Amino acid sequence: MHIREFQEMIKDIYFHKDRKRGVERTFFWLVEEVGELAEAIRKGDKEAMDEEFADVLAWLASLANLLGIDLEKAAEKKYPGVCPYCGKKACECEE
Numbered sequence: 504m505h506i507r508e509f510q511e512m513i514k515d516i517y518f519h520k521d522r523k524r525g526v527e528r529t530f531f532w533l534v535e536e537v538g539e540l541a542e543a544i545r546k547g548d549k550e551a552m553d554e555e556f557a558d559v560l561a562w563l564a565s566l567a568n569l570l571g572i573d574l575e576k577a578a579e580k581k582y583p584g585v586c587p588y589c590g591k592k593a594c595e596c597e598e
């Protein structure tokens with residue numbers, strides 16, 4: 504599945520609810536899911552990590568749908584196969 508297909512799938516399932524919730528509350532949900540991911544990583548819980556990575560991706564897609572952002576296009580534009588800062592693959596930027 505491509506990023507665009509995933510985003511479209513999330514739109515088909517959740518857009519009617521995302522629209523009612525609005526951008527701000529959807530953003531808070533995304534942040535909450537990032538917190539859940541942090542907890543899963545801290546606990547070393549691999550099964551929970553799978554779930555929370557998926558949640559973060561889903562809420563990111565919901566937020567992008569609300570704001571009319573094409574995630575795949577945006578990602579490819581900023582990351583065209585090399586580091587956007589040093590232009591290298593692999594990146595040679597100082598940390």
Ligand SMILES: [Mg+2]
Binds near residue numbers: 539554555
């Ligand atoms: Mg979650």
Ligand SMILES: [Zn+2]
Binds near residue numbers: 588589590595596
């Ligand atoms: Zn770099």
